[in-house]
Amino acid sequence: MGVLGSALVVLLALSCSPQGKAQAPDQKGPPTALARASRAPRGPVEAEMRHVLYHVDDRVILQIAYLRGALLPTRDEPPWFDDPQSFALAIDTGVVTISTASLSALLNDYTFNYDGTPLENLTVTVDKGQLKQTGTLHKGIPLPFTIRAELSATPDGRLRLHPTSVKVAGIGVKGLMRTFGIELEGLVKVRQGRGVEIADNDFLLAPAGLLPPPRIEGRVTAVRIDGESIEQTFGGSTRPGRSRDLHPSDPSARNYMYYRGKVLRFGKLTMMDADLQIVDADPDDPFDFDLAHLNEQLVAGESHNQPDFGLVTVMPDYGDMRRVTSASAEKRRASQ
Numbered sequence: 021m022g023v024l025g026s027a028l029v030v031l032l033a034l035s036c037s038p039q040g041k042a043q044a045p046d047q048k049g050p051p052t053a054l055a056r057a058s059r060a061p062r063g064p065v066e067a068e069m070r071h072v073l074y075h076v077d078d079r080v081i082l083q084i085a086y087l088r089g090a091l092l093p094t095r096d097e098p099p100w101f102d103d104p105q106s107f108a109l110a111i112d113t114g115v116v117t118i119s120t121a122s123l124s125a126l127l128n129d130y131t132f133n134y135d136g137t138p139l140e141n142l143t144v145t146v147d148k149g150q151l152k153q154t155g156t157l158h159k160g161i162p163l164p165f166t167i168r169a170e171l172s173a174t175p176d177g178r179l180r181l182h183p184t185s186v187k188v189a190g191i192g193v194k195g196l197m198r199t200f201g202i203e204l205e206g207l208v209k210v211r212q213g214r215g216v217e218i219a220d221n222d223f224l225l226a227p228a229g230l231l232p233p234p235r236i237e238g239r240v241t242a243v244r245i246d247g248e249s250i251e252q253t254f255g256g257s258t259r260p261g262r263s264r265d266l267h268p269s270d271p272s273a274r275n276y277m278y279y280r281g282k283v284l285r286f287g288k289l290t291m292m293d294a295d296l297q298i299v300d301a302d303p304d305d306p307f308d309f310d311l312a313h314l315n316e317q318l319v320a321g322e323s324h325n326q327p328d329f330g331l332v333t334v335m336p337d338y339g340d341m342r343r344v345t346s347a348s349a350e351k352r353r354a355s356q
Contacts, residue, residue: 075338080130101286117252
């Protein structure tokens with residue numbers, strides 16, 4: 021057979037024998053973090069926020085000192101930032117403040133903005149520790165009114181405005197209402213589903229119905245007036261998963277929003293086993309964020325992948341971007 025032929029026979033025998041079985045290269049699967057992400061089911065995305073100015077629009081802004089909650093899908097699909105109707109924000113615990121100017125805009129632009137509304141031209145201010153609400157009451161003819169009210173939280177988690185003074189066309193009518201057995205509920209008819217209910221003589225405001233999408237769900241456990249703002253404390257949640265500690269990728273960030281778990285979408289991206297921290301580029305003031313302009317803030321910022329495949333995105337404040345855009349437009353007009 022010859023030496024070469026014998027060597028080939030030996031090599032062939034070794035390759036076919038159990039002792040000399042040829043070993044295929046190791047087939048490594050995806051890293052654990054990615055393998056877990058590929059199996060992420062749809063469902064609530066856990067959320068945490070600190071020091072955020074959350075724009076409902078350019079006139080209505082919520083000041084979030086702290087919030088722990090979740091994005092709850094409203095349809096059979098994951099939450100999608102570009103579609104505010106695809107999710108609701110459930111607040112398990114938190115402190116959220118709204119200025120009287122923002123509350124006035126909210127009542128005018130959303131709550132009572134419909135055909136046949138009984139109240140128009142609403143303005144809310146603070147007067148001697150009480151809320152003062154002025155506007156126009158439609159009862160056949162438009163009548164100016166002023167209501168002063170004490171503010172408190174109800175056992176079921178709503179805000180209660182209890183009138184201490186009611187004037188219509190400059191005339192005090194609270195005493196007359198009591199004398200003739202007339203209640204505010206009979207004078208003002210409010211459309212259902214707008215987050216406002218009138219029970220006897222009290223206005224009851226529910227966070228879940230007051231705001232446009234994304235809807236906010238939560239129980240107000242305490243409320244206080246602070247200057248020209250209303251500070252609401254949320255709590256009493258029974259949502260599964262609410263007690264889970266979250267660990268943002270950048271624990272040193274002062275102002276941020278953090279989303280963890282399940283599936284989250286924004287733009288053309290779908291994040292499985294979501295791990296997204298949005299950080300304020302300017303930590304010296306609260307993070308000014310506008311969901312409607314998320315992509316603009318993303319483009320103006322920068323993103324960093326983390327070793328565990330999470331994502332940290334650093335964004336400029338929305339207000340700063342608007343000022344830069346306005347200044348650039350003004351400069352262009354001046355040069356023409």
